[in-house]
Amino acid sequence: MTIYQNLIAGEWIGTNATANINPSDTNDIVGEYASGTAADVASAIAAAKAAFPAWSRSGILERHAILKKTSDEIIARKEELGRLLAREEGKTLPEAIGETIRAGQIFDFFAGECLRLAGEVLPSVRPNIGVEITRDPLGVIGVITPWNFPIAIPAWKIAPALAYGNTVVFKPADLVPGCAWAIVDILHRAGLPKGVLNLVMGKGSVVGQAMLDSPDLAGLTFTGSTGTGKRVALASIEHNRKFQLEMGGKNPMVVLDDADLTVAVEAAANSGFFSTGQRCTASSRLIVTEGIHDRFVAALTEKLKTLTVDNALMAGTHIGPVVDEKQLKTDTDYIEIGKSEGARLAFGGELVRNETPGFYLQPTLFTEASNSMRIAREEIFGPVAAVIRVKDYDEALSVANDTPFGLSAGIATTSLKHATHFKRNSEAGMVMVNLPTAGVDFHVPFGGRKGSSFGSREQGKYASEFFTTVKTAYTLA
Numbered sequence: 001m002t003i004y005q006n007l008i009a010g011e012w013i014g015t016n017a018t019a020n021i022n023p024s025d026t027n028d029i030v031g032e033y034a035s036g037t038a039a040d041v042a043s044a045i046a047a048a049k050a051a052f053p054a055w056s057r058s059g060i061l062e063r064h065a066i067l068k069k070t071s072d073e074i075i076a077r078k079e080e081l082g083r084l085l086a087r088e089e090g091k092t093l094p095e096a097i098g099e100t101i102r103a104g105q106i107f108d109f110f111a112g113e114c115l116r117l118a119g120e121v122l123p124s125v126r127p128n129i130g131v132e133i134t135r136d137p138l139g140v141i142g143v144i145t146p147w148n149f150p151i152a153i154p155a156w157k158i159a160p161a162l163a164y165g166n167t168v169v170f171k172p173a174d175l176v177p178g179c180a181w182a183i184v185d186i187l188h189r190a191g192l193p194k195g196v197l198n199l200v201m202g203k204g205s206v207v208g209q210a211m212l213d214s215p216d217l218a219g220l221t222f223t224g225s226t227g228t229g230k231r232v233a234l235a236s237i238e239h240n241r242k243f244q245l246e247m248g249g250k251n252p253m254v255v256l257d258d259a260d261l262t263v264a265v266e267a268a269a270n271s272g273f274f275s276t277g278q279r280c281t282a283s284s285r286l287i288v289t290e291g292i293h294d295r296f297v298a299a300l301t302e303k304l305k306t307l308t309v310d311n312a313l314m315a316g317t318h319i320g321p322v323v324d325e326k327q328l329k330t331d332t333d334y335i336e337i338g339k340s341e342g343a344r345l346a347f348g349g350e351l352v353r354n355e356t357p358g359f360y361l362q363p364t365l366f367t368e369a370s371n372s373m374r375i376a377r378e379e380i381f382g383p384v385a386a387v388i389r390v391k392d393y394d395e396a397l398s399v400a401n402d403t404p405f406g407l408s409a410g411i412a413t414t415s416l417k418h419a420t421h422f423k424r425n426s427e428a429g430m431v432m433v434n435l436p437t438a439g440v441d442f443h444v445p446f447g448g449r450k451g452s453s454f455g456s457r458e459q460g461k462y463a464s465e466f467f468t469t470v471k472t473a474y475t476l477a
C-alpha cells in the first residue's frame with residue numbers, strides 16, 4: 001500500500017506508517033500515513049526557519065496566487081475530498097462536502113487578505129515626526145489541530161499564517177491525516193517554496209510534544225481539548241512564544257415559552273446531534289422554560305426518532321458514527337453517569353448495529369437534568385444532550401452562564417426584548433438567535449471566553465491579531 005508521507009523542506013519523506021481507519025466500517029483502511037518523530041519535527045522547524053526570511057518578504061501577488069489556486073482546487077475536488085473526510089472522520093457526506101467547500105472559501109478569503117494588508121500613518125505628538133504602524137509576520141508558526149474538522153480547522157489556521165508571511169509546521173490529529181495530507185499536497189503543488197509549509201503527521205505525545213518543546217516556534221495555534229491546551233500554554237510561556245487556544249464547550253441553548261417550536265426543535269436537533277455531536281459549538285445543555293418544556297421535549301423526541309444513524313457515506317444518513325472506540329466509550333460512560341445522577345433518559349442511549357461495523361450510537365436525550373450534574377458541566381463531545389427545566393428567562397440566562405466554558409450560546413424566542421438582552425448578557429464568544437449554536441461563517445471572528453479559548457480570535461480579518469506582530473516606527477521629517 002502507498003504511504004502518504006510527511007513534507008519536510010519540500011521533500012516527501014517517511015517510511016514508518018500507521019493505518020487510517022474508517023469509523024463507519026472498521027474493515028476499511030483509508031490509507032497508510034507516515035508517523036513522524038521528534039527528529040522530523042526538528043528538521044521541519046529548521047526548514048521553516050530557513051524559509052522564513054524569503055517568504056516574509058515575498059510579494060503579495062505570489063501569496064495571493066498560491067492561496068487562490070489552493071482554494072480553486074479544493075472546491076473543484078469537493079466531492080472527492082468530502083468523501084475522504086466522511087470516510088476518515090465519520091461526518092455525513094453532505095456535512096463533509098460542506099466542510100470542504102468551507103475550507104476552499106477560507107483559502108479564497110485569505111488570498112484576498114494578501115491584497116488587503118494595510119497599516120496606519122499617524123502624526124506624532126512631537127513636531128516634524130511621522131509615525132507608521134505596520135504588521136510583521138511572527139516567524140515559524142506551529143499548527144496543531146483536532147480530528148473533528150479535519151479540513152476546515154487546518155485551513156483556518158494555515159491560510160492566515162501563510163497570507164501574513166509566516167512559515168508553518170503543521171501537525172494534524174493522528175485520527176484524520178487524510179485531509180491534512182491532501183491540503184498540504186495541494187498547497188505544495190500550487191507553488192509554495194520549499195520549507196514554507198511542513199507537514200509532520202504522527203502522535204501528539206511525540207510530534208506535538210516536540211513542537212511544544214521547541215524554542216524556535218514563534219507562535220503556536222492549537223485547537224483541541226482543555227487538557228492539551230493547558231500543556232500548550234505552559235510550554236509556550238516557558239519559551240516566550242505567542243499562543244492561541246480553542247478548546248472545549250458546554251454550550252447552552254435556551255428555549256423560551258414564546259419560541260417558535262419548529263425553529264427551536266430544528267436548532268436543538270442540529271446543534272446537539274448533527275456531526276454526531278462532535279463539534280465544540282454543539283449545544284449539549286437545552287435550557288427550557290416551564291410553559292414550553294413538555295411540548296419541546298415531545299417534539300424533539302419525535303424528531304430524534306426520524307434520524308438515521310448509519311454509514312457516513314450512505315445516502316439518507318443523518319448521523320454518522322462516533323470517531324473511534326475511545327470516544328464511543330467516553331460517550332457511553334457519560335450516558336451511564338447521567339442515569340446514575342438521576343437524569344431521565346428520554347431517548348436513545350443504545351449502540352446501533354448496521355451493515356458495516358462501526359462506532360454507531362443513538363442520539364441521546366436526557367431530561368430532568370440539573371445544571372450541577374456532570375452531564376451538564378463536562379464536555380462529552382458526542383451525540384448526548386440534557387434538558388434542564390427552568391422557571392423563566394432570568395433563570396435560563398443564569399443557568400446558561402453558569403459553566404466553566406463560554407464558546408457559543410443560543411436562544412429560541414420570538415421576543416425581541418429577550419433576544420437583545422441575551423445577546424448582551426450571554427458570557428459566550430458567539431451568540432445565536434433562533435439558530436443552531438454550531439455552524440458558523442468563515443469570514444467573521446470565531447472563538448470563546450472563559451475556559452473555551454485563550455488569545456485572540458480566529459478567522460476573518462481578526463486572524464491578523466494572532467498571526468502578525470505590530471511595529472510602530474517613528475521618522476524625523
Ligand SMILES: NC(=O)C1=CN([C@@H]2O[C@H](COP(=O)(O)OP(=O)(O)OC[C@H]3O[C@@H](n4cnc5c(N)ncnc54)[C@H](OP(=O)(O)O)[C@@H]3O)[C@@H](O)[C@H]2O)C=CC1
Pocket residue numbers: 144145146147148149171172173174175202203204205207208209210212223224225226227228229231246247248249279280379381407452
Ligand atoms: N474550541 C474549538 O474550536 C474546538 C475544540 N475542540 C476540542 O477538542 C477535543 C477533541 O479533540 P482531540 O483531537 O481529542 O483533542 P486533543 O487535545 O486530544 O488533541 C488535539 C491535538 O493535540 C495533539 N496532542 C495531543 N497530545 C499532545 C501533546 N502532549 N503535545 C502537543 N500536542 C498534543 C493531538 O494529537 P493526537 O491526535 O495524536 O492525539 C491533536 O493533534 C474536544 O474536547 C473538543 O472540545 C475540538 C474542535 C474545536
Ligand SMILES: O=C(O)CCC(=O)C(=O)O
Pocket residue numbers: 148149153278279280281282437438439440441
Ligand atoms: O460550528 C462550527 O461551524 C465550527 C465548530 C468547530 O470549529 C469545532 O467544533 O471544532
